[in-house]
Amino acid sequence: MSALDELVREFGRLPGVGPxxxxxxxxxxxxxxxxxxxxxxxxxxxxxxxxxxxSRCGTFAEADLCEVCRDPSRERSLVCVVEGAFExxxxxxxxxxxxxxxxxxxxxxxxxxxGPDDLAVAALAERIESGQEGIVEVxxxxxxxxxxxxxxxxxxxxxxxLGVRVTRLARGIPVGSDLEYVDGSTLAEALAGRREVRAExxxxxxxxxxxxxxxxx
Amino acid sequence: xxxxxxxxxxFRNLEDATLELPAEGVALVGANAQGKSNFLEAIHYLEIFRxxxxxRDTRLIRFGEDFFRLEAxxxxxxxxxxxxxxxxxxxxxxxxxxxxxGPIKKVTVDGEEPPRIGDALGEMGSVLFTPDDVRLxxxxxxxxxxxxxxVLSVNAPGYLEALQRYRQVLAQRNAxxxxxxxxxxxxxxxxxxxxxxARVLRMRAAWVRAGAPTFRSVVEEVSGGERGVLAYQPGVxxxxxxxxxxxxxxxxxxxxxxxxxxxxxxIDAPWGDxxxxxLREGLEADRRRGxxxxxxxxxxxxxxxxxxxxxPAPKGGRDLREYGSGGQxxxxxLALRILEAETVLRRRGRPALLLLDDVFAELDADRSERVxxxxxxxxxxxVVLTAPKDADVRFRHDRLPRWRISGGRIETGGExx
Numbered sequence: 001m002s003a004l005d006e007l008v009r010e011f012g013r014l015p016g017v018g019p020x021x022x023x024x025x026x027x028x029x030x031x032x033x034x035x036x037x038x039x040x041x042x043x044x045x046x047x048x049x050x051x052x053x054x055s056r057c058g059t060f061a062e063a064d065l066c067e068v069c070r071d072p073s074r075e076r077s078l079v080c081v082v083e084g085a086f087e088x089x090x091x092x093x094x095x096x097x098x099x100x101x102x103x104x105x106x107x108x109x110x111x112x113x114x115g116p117d118d119l120a121v122a123a124l125a126e127r128i129e130s131g132q133e134g135i136v137e138v139x140x141x142x143x144x145x146x147x148x149x150x151x152x153x154x155x156x157x158x159x160x161x162l163g164v165r166v167t168r169l170a171r172g173i174p175v176g177s178d179l180e181y182v183d184g185s186t187l188a189e190a191l192a193g194r195r196e197v198r199a200e201x202x203x204x205x206x207x208x209x210x211x212x213x214x215x216x217x
Numbered sequence: 218x219x220x221x222x223x224x225x226x227x228f229r230n231l232e233d234a235t236l237e238l239p240a241e242g243v244a245l246v247g248a249n250a251q252g253k254s255n256f257l258e259a260i261h262y263l264e265i266f267r268x269x270x271x272x273r274d275t276r277l278i279r280f281g282e283d284f285f286r287l288e289a290x291x292x293x294x295x296x297x298x299x300x301x302x303x304x305x306x307x308x309x310x311x312x313x314x315x316x317x318x319g320p321i322k323k324v325t326v327d328g329e330e331p332p333r334i335g336d337a338l339g340e341m342g343s344v345l346f347t348p349d350d351v352r353l354x355x356x357x358x359x360x361x362x363x364x365x366x367x368v369l370s371v372n373a374p375g376y377l378e379a380l381q382r383y384r385q386v387l388a389q390r391n392a393x394x395x396x397x398x399x400x401x402x403x404x405x406x407x408x409x410x411x412x413x414x415a416r417v418l419r420m421r422a423a424w425v426r427a428g429a430p431t432f433r434s435v436v437e438e439v440s441g442g443e444r445g446v447l448a449y450q451p452g453v454x455x456x457x458x459x460x461x462x463x464x465x466x467x468x469x470x471x472x473x474x475x476x477x478x479x480x481x482x483x484i485d486a487p488w489g490d491x492x493x494x495x496l497r498e499g500l501e502a503d504r505r506r507g508x509x510x511x512x513x514x515x516x517x518x519x520x521x522x523x524x525x526x527x528x529p530a531p532k533g534g535r536d537l538r539e540y541g542s543g544g545q546x547x548x549x550x551l552a553l554r555i556l557e558a559e560t561v562l563r564r565r566g567r568p569a570l571l572l573l574d575d576v577f578a579e580l581d582a583d584r585s586e587r588v589x590x591x592x593x594x595x596x597x598x599x600v601v602l603t604a605p606k607d608a609d610v611r612f613r614h615d616r617l618p619r620w621r622i623s624g625g626r627i628e629t630g631g632e633x634x
Binding site: 109111113146149153154188192 | 332375378382385386388389390392393395396398399401402404405406407408409482
């Protein structure tokens, strides 16, 4: 296989990249300045060299601890559990969450051979039990799919006995969307979880002490 | 709904054609293996978007063609009564196409693709009667579950979604059991299984309960006096009589107006508690056997005959599957289809489009006569029936217009007898 074909194949394995786009990217690199291509290669090298999972939460970091875990202003009593590091980035972009994270590295799916031992569940229990961070609440932010829900149920069973509060992300209608375009099951969830127009926030409704931290702007 | 126009392209052995159907219906007459059943299959495909005979989509494409396409123009017929306060019935177009390459399947309603094919189910409001229906009575419980699943997916909002979710969770839980996973890993699936299963159980039970009187009277009329018993046997132990038994009358009768989602969730709750409790109790047995032993995937509904006199008979009557004669089984199967038609009528407010595929072929003369009388009185809507000979078309006093079919080619314009 020629070097050109090989790179087309490698690009083609990236998410969202089909064979046509892969080919275009390779020709773009060949046509452009050599140092641009070198810089890309160098960036990939550096990524592999420097980035690794945070030793505490499992998100990507360039040091032993990630930026969130190192930040002294973050609320240490609050941990948000996500399936992957990508979700950490999504939640961080909201700039509404001031707690820490824990990355599971997937979700339960016996059909795919993924059980609790394949996820960072023991590490999460260890973080809570050690008491070093003083964790009071764990927010389960696994996806609302069947597998994500089962993962949340499983985690709840593991974490509740450890004496922490366990909460789950609410589900409903996306902000700014038009009701007409919301799919039936989401609308059904939203109807089932409806609340008073001007009442307490849902976090207060279940007795949260962290509301100010969660909603700090 | 009335089927006004049907357009056929590349479907089975049927010649491409655009056919205008009379509002009262049509009798399609032709020898065997000319395409009569394929014609009814084509119409019913637009109701359930798959073959009623379980044939794979690509196998429905005519030999040598790249795709098939079916399109129906449906609308209010002569017999449609405007519902008070409801939508005025209007004309719609339902189409389905399958392309061999891919394969790609496309379903449209009024030219628009619904978000999911499931959203377009039941537009035609057709009910198909075939000689194969006897398998609903004679074969194993999976045939009857399949029947219930199709009827409810088409006519009960929220059922298909719950069923699909149930199957997905069940597959995961069974995989965990098969892997001999620890207890907690199996239990993680239980709230989801109970949640989705509760709705499946509730809707099936409600349908059977609501249909039992009709089943009884249809069997009585066709058989000339035998009383049919339709009974639901959930695949979850306990059931009627258990604490908080959800089987009490009035809990979500079918098919009255479906409750809104919030209400539905609260009606489901006792069923979910019941199922969840049974899952807890059965967990060790499930782990030993490596599979989920209870749940709606083990449901059964039985058809029986009430014995004469004081004979002690099992609850649910003498099981027709075991003890029924050929004629009794066919009668029960027919009663199920009439129940299906009744469901369509209640749900849609309009009579079902009846598709009768040579249904009288295997009934004895007495039973046929009574079935005819029954259908004539209950089927206020359009009827498309097939028969091998003119003499077999006795429906509606032979008034139905005749079409002929030969080698997949349909000749319209025949006269009624």
